[in-house]
Amino acid sequence: MTGEVPAYGSLRDRLASILIGGSAVLAVLLFFVVRGYAAQVAQEGQDSILSASVSSILDAAVLRDGAIELDFPYASLSMLSTASDDRVFYAIYEDGTLLSGYGDLGDTPAVAGDARTFASLDYDAATVRVATASRTLIGADRPRRVTVRVAQTQDALAETLNQISRNVAMFGLGFFALATVLAYWATSTTIGQLSRLTTSVTRRGPQDLSPFLKPVPREMVPLVGSLNTLMVRLEHSLKQSEDFIVEAAHRVRTPLATVRSYAEATFQRVQEPENRTALRAMMRAIDESSRAAGQLLDHAMVTFRAENLEREEITLDAMLRDLVERMTPIAEMRDVTLRLDSDGPAVLRGDAVLLQNAFRNLIDNALKYAPVDTAITVRIRATPQLSVDVIDEGRGFSPDEIDILATRFVRGHDAEGHIGSGLGLTIAKDVATAHDGTMVLSNTQKGGACVTLRF
Amino acid sequence: MRYIAVLSLAVIPLAAIAQDWEGRRVFGDADAPQSLRVLSSTDTSFFVPIIDSFLEGRADVSVEYLSTGTADLDEIFRENPDQYDVVISSAMDLQLKLTNDGYAQRLDGFAHPDWAQWRSSLFAFTTEPAAIVINTAAFDGLDIPATRQDLIEVLRENAPRFDGRVGTYDVRQSGLGYLFATQDARASESYWRLMEVIGSLNAQLYCCSGAMIDDLAAGRISVAYNVLGSYALARQDITEVLTVILPSDFPTTMMRSALVSNASSEPALAEAFVSHLIRLQSQGSPEDFPLPSLDAIQDTTGRAAISLEPALMTYLDTLKRQVFIREWENAIIQNQ
Ligand SMILES: Nc1ncnc2c1ncn2[C@@H]1O[C@H](COP(=O)(O)OP(=O)(O)OP(=O)(O)O)[C@@H](O)[C@H]1O
Numbered sequence A: 001m002t003g004e005v006p007a008y009g010s011l012r013d014r015l016a017s018i019l020i021g022g023s024a025v026l027a028v029l030l031f032f033v034v035r036g037y038a039a040q041v042a043q044e045g046q047d048s049i050l051s052a053s054v055s056s057i058l059d060a061a062v063l064r065d066g067a068i069e070l071d072f073p074y075a076s077l078s079m080l081s082t083a084s085d086d087r088v089f090y091a092i093y094e095d096g097t098l099l100s101g102y103g104d105l106g107d108t109p110a111v112a113g114d115a116r117t118f119a120s121l122d123y124d125a126a127t128v129r130v131a132t133a134s135r136t137l138i139g140a141d142r143p144r145r146v147t148v149r150v151a152q153t154q155d156a157l158a159e160t161l162n163q164i165s166r167n168v169a170m171f172g173l174g175f176f177a178l179a180t181v182l183a184y185w186a187t188s189t190t191i192g193q194l195s196r197l198t199t200s201v202t203r204r205g206p207q208d209l210s211p212f213l214k215p216v217p218r219e220m221v222p223l224v225g226s227l228n229t230l231m232v233r234l235e236h237s238l239k240q241s242e243d244f245i246v247e248a249a250h251r252v253r254t255p256l257a258t259v260r261s262y263a264e265a266t267f268q269r270v271q272e273p274e275n276r277t278a279l280r281a282m283m284r285a286i287d288e289s290s291r292a293a294g295q296l297l298d299h300a301m302v303t304f305r306a307e308n309l310e311r312e313e314i315t316l317d318a319m320l321r322d323l324v325e326r327m328t329p330i331a332e333m334r335d336v337t338l339r340l341d342s343d344g345p346a347v348l349r350g351d352a353v354l355l356q357n358a359f360r361n362l363i364d365n366a367l368k369y370a371p372v373d374t375a376i377t378v379r380i381r382a383t384p385q386l387s388v389d390v391i392d393e394g395r396g397f398s399p400d401e402i403d404i405l406a407t408r409f410v411r412g413h414d415a416e417g418h419i420g421s422g423l424g425l426t427i428a429k430d431v432a433t434a435h436d437g438t439m440v441l442s443n444t445q446k447g448g449a450c451v452t453l454r455f
Numbered sequence B: 001m002r003y004i005a006v007l008s009l010a011v012i013p014l015a016a017i018a019q020d021w022e023g024r025r026v027f028g029d030a031d032a033p034q035s036l037r038v039l040s041s042t043d044t045s046f047f048v049p050i051i052d053s054f055l056e057g058r059a060d061v062s063v064e065y066l067s068t069g070t071a072d073l074d075e076i077f078r079e080n081p082d083q084y085d086v087v088i089s090s091a092m093d094l095q096l097k098l099t100n101d102g103y104a105q106r107l108d109g110f111a112h113p114d115w116a117q118w119r120s121s122l123f124a125f126t127t128e129p130a131a132i133v134i135n136t137a138a139f140d141g142l143d144i145p146a147t148r149q150d151l152i153e154v155l156r157e158n159a160p161r162f163d164g165r166v167g168t169y170d171v172r173q174s175g176l177g178y179l180f181a182t183q184d185a186r187a188s189e190s191y192w193r194l195m196e197v198i199g200s201l202n203a204q205l206y207c208c209s210g211a212m213i214d215d216l217a218a219g220r221i222s223v224a225y226n227v228l229g230s231y232a233l234a235r236q237d238i239t240e241v242l243t244v245i246l247p248s249d250f251p252t253t254m255m256r257s258a259l260v261s262n263a264s265s266e267p268a269l270a271e272a273f274v275s276h277l278i279r280l281q282s283q284g285s286p287e288d289f290p291l292p293s294l295d296a297i298q299d300t301t302g303r304a305a306i307s308l309e310p311a312l313m314t315y316l317d318t319l320k321r322q323v324f325i326r327e328w329e330n331a332i333i334q335n336q
């Protein structure tokens, strides 16, 4: 029945990989966005210092005797000191002609144009940031245009950016780690609901077909709903077939009893030996059938009651004493002694009807298969574990069949000649199981059969 | 064509050697397989023990020590940066500009304080204050000036006595003189007043500290302004005659610095030399390292040296220099 279900992928893996993959993408995105922003801010910072430097140089420009004089302050370049000792270059132009500084620093500036510009360019094997600005000085003869250009390498900037990148990377990693833990947790709790349902399905007894009523997450309601519907249908069809068996057994038993009484009466009347033989065979067949019908009914009853077991306090020794007493007349007919051996009160919570039925079947077997003039012992032990042995002095179970005798409709090969249907041990075993107990078949040292029920 | 090529190959090193050096000395075996050319503004005498200890255990190395003035040095080196391995100069501004212009090689892995290096390329290894040095005898009966203001007053009040007997750097010739002058001018207006006074006394202008100290010792001048005190103190023979005054109003302290040429043919050896220099300045005894170490000034008076920063290039700007030199000339050259 437990066929291997082929697995296709894993919900947990899929959920986890979506969550973890998503957070990885987010972390990387975060890294680039923050880094990009930091780079922009850092560049703006450098630009504003370069701009201030350019302004302070430009401000110092004066015209003296028709010549440009530029006594710019120490601070103009001092403000460009950085922790990484960045290199500084500058150039001062008058109307596009170099006055002083580094002449090869970028293109010669255009004479027109007022805008303050910033640019990055390669200078002497390094990338420099250049700020350029101009100012017009009104001379006596003509206006002069002074252009100042200040450049700085970007070592400190790169250092700052590296620092920020490292920090952001650490932050991103931390975020990712946290997200992974969260993803794992989320996945586990989600899948946990499924596993819990699985456990409660697995833990059910084979007879338990009642619906699942514990609350489940909304998404699982349809699944549990269909499971419950399936259970109801299953239970319904089981019940139907049980009902059918009970009904069938009943219908067979009643007419059989009638037929049996007619056959009995006829048997008394006929004298012909062959007619008597035929009638004896007929009566035996009727007995066989009616026994089978009875056992089937009992079996159905046991199955039904075991399903909804009603437990009550039962004094097992008292119950068995009663049973033994009731069966003693039958035993006496066969010259068999029926003994009860009890070591004290034995109490069990269970269904009295089922237990009586089980023990009756066991004593019935002993009476049926043990020879005359022997003894049957029903031994009750309350310690160490509550157990009942039904022991006879007959031929015992044949060892090659002992494992299958408790299976439905299975009879021993030596059972020929004894009326029976092969359900007695099955009923006893089902009753033991319903009471969370076990049934063990064995043979005594003297060879007699011993059936032990442990609870 | 080929002849010319061969000729020029032969001429270039000759030309380099044919240069007029203030001092030129080869340490170690002249034919040694490895030779280090050190271009320096420092008098050779200071470097004798330093180079000797460097050559200990380096049998296959020779050091050629070439010394000249700071301004010359800058020019010579810029022309042929591949001819020299190590450049040592007291003109911090010129050294910094060399480094800024990419002539210096980065040397990583030196444990050197941040304020004493720039771009891990330029390494300061001394601190030397500019001093007022006087011929003690010439001040007989006068108060020894402690500040620039004191000096101004003494000179003013005794003008006839000091006429033609005050010396200072000719900032047009000397890089170090220019550095001292510009830093003084930056720090205080009293510099210009002092220059006016010195100018009115027919100042004697010098190329170098050494010459000024010689004249002081010989009594040809009585006061020298902005001289390297370290040079005066190093002259054991004349300590009796001279008094070295570190002006107490504000200090102008220079750091001598070294760099390894980017075009050096012996970069490893050059690096070893700079490393040796740095180690000696912090660990060496006065015999091994005759110059004041980096800590010498910082420790005793807490005076900060001129800082190594790009702003040092400010006064090297042609326009700025023009303005400054003109003002300086106006102040100092009055009667000539
Ligand atoms: N006490 C016993 N001694 C020897 N064999 C036994 C004993 N009890 C049961 N058996 C063997 O086990 C078989 C199964 O017993 P079970 O009670 O299930 O069926 P049954 O007795 O044949 O029929 P019924 O359903 O009428 O009891 C028997 O056919 C018989 O071979």
Ligand SMILES: [Mg+2]
Pocket (backbone or CB within 6 Å): A361, A364, A365, A420, A423, A424, A425
């Ligand atoms: Mg039986």
